[in-house]
Amino acid sequence: MVAVRQIPLARPYLDGREEELVLDVLRSGNLALGPMMRRFEEAFADVAGTRHAVACSSGTAGLHACMAQLGIGPGDEVITSSFSFIASANVVLFQRATPVFAEMDERTFNLDPDAVEAAITPRTRAIIPVHIFGYPCEIGRIGEIARRHGVPVVEDACEALGASIEGRQVGTFGHPSVWGFYPNKQVTTGEGGMITTDNPDVERELRSIVNQGRSDNGDWLVHQRLGFNFRMDEMSAAVGLAQLEKLEYMLGERTRVAERYSRLLASVPGVQVPFEGPHHRSWFIYYVRLDDEVDRAAVIEGMSARGIATRPYLPAIHLQPEYRKLGMREGMLPVTERVARSTLALPFFIGLEDEDVEYVCTALREVIEAAA
Numbered sequence: 001m002v003a004v005r006q007i008p009l010a011r012p013y014l015d016g017r018e019e020e021l022v023l024d025v026l027r028s029g030n031l032a033l034g035p036m037m038r039r040f041e042e043a044f045a046d047v048a049g050t051r052h053a054v055a056c057s058s059g060t061a062g063l064h065a066c067m068a069q070l071g072i073g074p075g076d077e078v079i080t081s082s083f084s085f086i087a088s089a090n091v092v093l094f095q096r097a098t099p100v101f102a103e104m105d106e107r108t109f110n111l112d113p114d115a116v117e118a119a120i121t122p123r124t125r126a127i128i129p130v131h132i133f134g135y136p137c138e139i140g141r142i143g144e145i146a147r148r149h150g151v152p153v154v155e156d157a158c159e160a161l162g163a164s165i166e167g168r169q170v171g172t173f174g175h176p177s178v179w180g181f182y183p184n185k186q187v188t189t190g191e192g193g194m195i196t197t198d199n200p201d202v203e204r205e206l207r208s209i210v211n212q213g214r215s216d217n218g219d220w221l222v223h224q225r226l227g228f229n230f231r232m233d234e235m236s237a238a239v240g241l242a243q244l245e246k247l248e249y250m251l252g253e254r255t256r257v258a259e260r261y262s263r264l265l266a267s268v269p270g271v272q273v274p275f276e277g278p279h280h281r282s283w284f285i286y287y288v289r290l291d292d293e294v295d296r297a298a299v300i301e302g303m304s305a306r307g308i309a310t311r312p313y314l315p316a317i318h319l320q321p322e323y324r325k326l327g328m329r330e331g332m333l334p335v336t337e338r339v340a341r342s343t344l345a346l347p348f349f350i351g352l353e354d355e356d357v358e359y360v361c362t363a364l365r366e367v368i369e370a371a372a
């Protein structure tokens with residue numbers, strides 16, 4: 001079959017404002033550690049509702065910096081989710097510590113708080129809950145469990161800018177929280193991330209860790225602790241600032257596209273649309289869950305033949321080759337494994353026209369029928 005159109009999985013939403021601010025940076029000659037990063041940090045702290053924001057080079061870098069700030073090291077265990085992007089577990093391995101995967105809640109795909117509590121041992125040094133696909137996890141209950149056991153929470157809010165629980169933005173519950181700005185995210189900087197916290201001591205230490213461990217008193221050549229170069233450059237910060245100016249519009253458009261998908265797919269046999277619950281989801285991707293009897297690989301192939309990009313998203317982290325080397329195997333997390341076998345990300349971005357959404361939904365219906 002000849003593809004009539006090509007529909008990618010994701011695409012950033014950019015307009016003249018990003019160009020304008022990036023040009024300002026280029027013309028200023030100040031390309032790193034300049035005023036744009038500070039402006040972006042301040043604007044982001046405002047949006048997130050936290051006292052401090054520390055820009056960094058990626059969500060991965062932000063999470064890694066948080067592990068370093070907590071002093072996570074060999075022999076320590078960090079509880080997290082296997083149904084996440086691999087970075088949220090890799091940051092534990094970077095510190096030579098052990099990621100411990102707790103089982104998920106099958107409706108939300110987020111960590112099950114009871115499973116988190118059951119996974120706590122005397123070696124547990126942190127919990128990294130993730131708001132997967134922009135739906136808030138039970139961060140209140142996880143926080144309460146963590147407090148009871150004296151364990152800090154580093155909240156992975158990389159996919160959840162705009163998501164909230166009873167009006168409170170997620171990413172304000174962790175101590176600290178981390179955000180990601182890869183181009184498929186709600187807000188992009190190209191590559192980039194942010195760490196937010198209300199604690200000024202944690203902020204100072206993190207600011208040093210992402211900047212080569214430099215001295216807290218501003219002495220450029222004193223490296224007070226082991227740090228990294230996890231800095232965000234000025235061009236990325238300029239893009240981020242321009243993105244924040246239209247955040248409300250962008251979140252609204254993402255919701256509009258997602259709702260259209262859910263309406264059209266509600267009646268398609270073999271497909272379950274995303275969970276809707278009491279918390280407010282910020283749409284990071286649009287995914288469906290395919291019934292067990294639907295052959296996902298055949299669906300992906302069929303969609304691709306129609307010019308539609310889809311992805312088997314997300315694979316379980318504990319079954320990735322690097323984690324199998326640590327002895328992890330099928331059967332460890334039956335719910336996670338079942339979900340990871342059946343979820344599929346569909347094209348999702350601002351500018352996806354109504355007729356494109358219809359085209360994708362019709363194609364999905366036909367491809368599933370053909371694959372049955």
Ligand SMILES: Cc1ncc(COP(=O)(O)O)c(C=O)c1O
Pocket residue numbers: 057058059060061084085087088130156158159180181182192193
């Ligand atoms: C849940 C989650 N954690 C961490 C990351 C890492 O962010 P980055 O790609 O900016 O390093 C991502 C982004 O892909 C993510 O989705």
